Amino acid sequence: MMPHRHNDPIEPHERARTLASDSLDAALAPADASWLDEHLAGCDACRMRSDAYAANRALLRGLPAPEPPRDLWVRTSAALDRERRRRAGAARAGSRRAAGPAAGRGSRVTSPVRGRAMAGIAAILVVGLLVGRAILPQGVAAPAVLLASGAPAVAPDVTIRPAATPLAVPAADVAWVSRATDGTYTVNVASVTSVCPQDAASDCAPFDAAARQVISLDQQPGSVVFAPTLGQAAVVEASAKQSGGSILVVAFTRAAPTPSLPPSPAPTAATFPTESPSAASSTEPSPQPTASTEPTPVTPGPGATPIESPVPPESPVPTAVPTPASAVAIISGIVVVGGDAAYSPDGAWLAFSARSATGTDGPDVYVWHVGDAAARPLTTDHATIFSSWIGGEILASRAVAVLSIGSPSPTPETFIPSVDSPSPSPVTFIPASFALDPTTGVERPLGGSLGWRPVVDPTERWVAYWTGTLRFDPTASTWVPDEGRLVVDAWRPAVDGGTGAVLSPTQSPAPSPTPSPTPSLTPDPQPLLDPKPGEPIRDWTLHWDPTGSFLAVWVGDPLVEGLGRISLIAIDQATGLPIPDAAPLLRDAPALAGFAIGDGRLVWATPSGQDGEGSRLEVLAWQGTDAGKTRTEPAPAQENILVVR
């Protein structure tokens, strides 16, 4: 055999081996790639070797990921604490030896390297920095828990009991309404920074211990939604979901801490009346305990009654002295129907749909611009409901009539409901959805079939909606779903001109005709939940997470109003198909109406009576492949918690 000389060109098989390996890490240069292909075609051994490299990579990537022991943080933190003390002791000794300015020059606190590092890491790990504070283990004094707002919160000088290593998650506020001991209702805000593994959720201390009370309500709210910008909430009175009531807007100082629990509504929280419209029409607001802004008179009355003063500007500056809020009724004498009232993503608008409390008119979409005196109707057909926001536009739905005998009506017409004339039998009603400009009220047709109450994910790739037939419920004076199902579909924003008529559903399981079906882009609408025989879906709420990867669905119990089950569905981003067993998964958990979903976070309230306990706020959080839960202490029996969105 000839010896391999130093200046020999690289041996072809060796070159093939190198290139086969390199090709796994980066694309080869075209010349190298074609050479390799050619060589492998003529060299079985080299081809097998190349295949083996790729196969072994797959094997390596399939290695199980061992989980660190759950006390790892406890151990590491204790060691870090010892290191800190050692260094602090050394620093003190050093300063005694060399007192004066020189002693500080070597300090890490003034290190420019560290300064640069922190400036950069602040951008990368700003959330992580907040997270780290909340997972201090036993024996370590808990420092002030920082909130996303940067304001100091309750800083209990306590040691945290030893427990399983919590999963750190990006810090985020959760908010809920609970009943205070004096019979009022309190809006609470707490920051959740860590959760425990789902099988050890009880190891996490209830997070409500550090909650702040930001608003106090005289009467039970039906729903509360925070504006995307700090310091404003829209409160739908409970009566506004049943017999008739008001929607109020309240400004508050979200970052103000309260010193102790249990909550006392005054003077730490702003209080405002939530009387029914009839009683409230002559009611002046309660005096504000320590008003720093002018009290705003509340003059609710039937319909959208203008009021004198707009909502005062927000006070984003954190202050130790709670700033009392003012409340204004932006509309009264209505029953909210359709989707939950919701702020536009930029926080400039609040939209909802409502019908008159007397039931003489069907539903219309209303908008309230922040700063305006009152909400105003955007539609007047008494047949349109609000669904959701997409960017700066409103998605709304209305029923359209189609002939159920013979060919469909060539031009579906809006059906104006009447209590005296529920849907005539030869006509079937199907949903149609469209976009509405909140300023002008101009309708814009949308492509595809969007069914009833479509909700588009924030990344505008997917849309979830109900498809099927509708019927007019004369008792509720609104349209309700009849036969159909919830689906998820690809979002098709573009539409070609059009007449304003909205296209019919293509996936309706009802035997009704489907007039001029529009070809659905792939993928076809996929069912979200398996329909349960004999349990038609009547009430539901859909919300996407900010990434469009998860969809939370609450479906109401057909018999008990306000009670239902919540599921978290992962959506395959390539196909739009719900991923049946993707973690983190929540399937049919008992839940009260109203939930909130954020980035890696789902918050819902369990009904009282679960496991013999009162209503709790539950938080499911996930980050990467980690997922866990945490929750509040249970509320007293028979008292249900309301999640604030």
Add this chain to the structure above:
Amino acid sequence: MTDAPTLTDADTFIEALFARHRGEIFAYLVRMLRDPELAADLTQDAFIKAYRSYGSLQDPAHARAWLYQIAHRVALDELRRRKIVRFLPWTGESYGSAPSAEHLAMELRLSGPLQRALARIPERQRAALLLAEVHDLTGLELAATLKVSHVAARALLTRARESLRQALAAEQVAEATAEKESDDRGEAIGSSRGSGPAR
């Protein structure tokens, strides 16, 4: 109140780093050392060392690679220490306490042909493979972690892939041989029983 020292940026930084990367660092050390309890201790050591050498981090964008570099050094130190210890007379004491059920379960999971093959190849090659293939370090990060040039890191990776291929092939041959021997023993027992007196 406690007399705990005031928390500094370094404390906060390390805690955040721990929250984000503890899992992967632990996994890397388990894969390198095949001992979960030891890996947990060394994960702790790695973070303490990171805390101490916080000032050496030039660019926070490279914090992850920097942490891997520290963990890799901790792992190699431990492997070298083991080699030295191996020559000492056994005193009857093992490292740490008796293996827990978790440990045994982990050992079982690690005892597949792939893990045995990984254990056969040189440590630096094993590290390069794990860091590149499993932990997704880029070529530059791999070079920084292993403290070699980019070209040397690529060459090391090529050698590692070839070593693993050969080691896996050897494992498969050994496994087939063991199965055959087992079958042969079974047949031998069966035939000896079969040749016994009939009842």
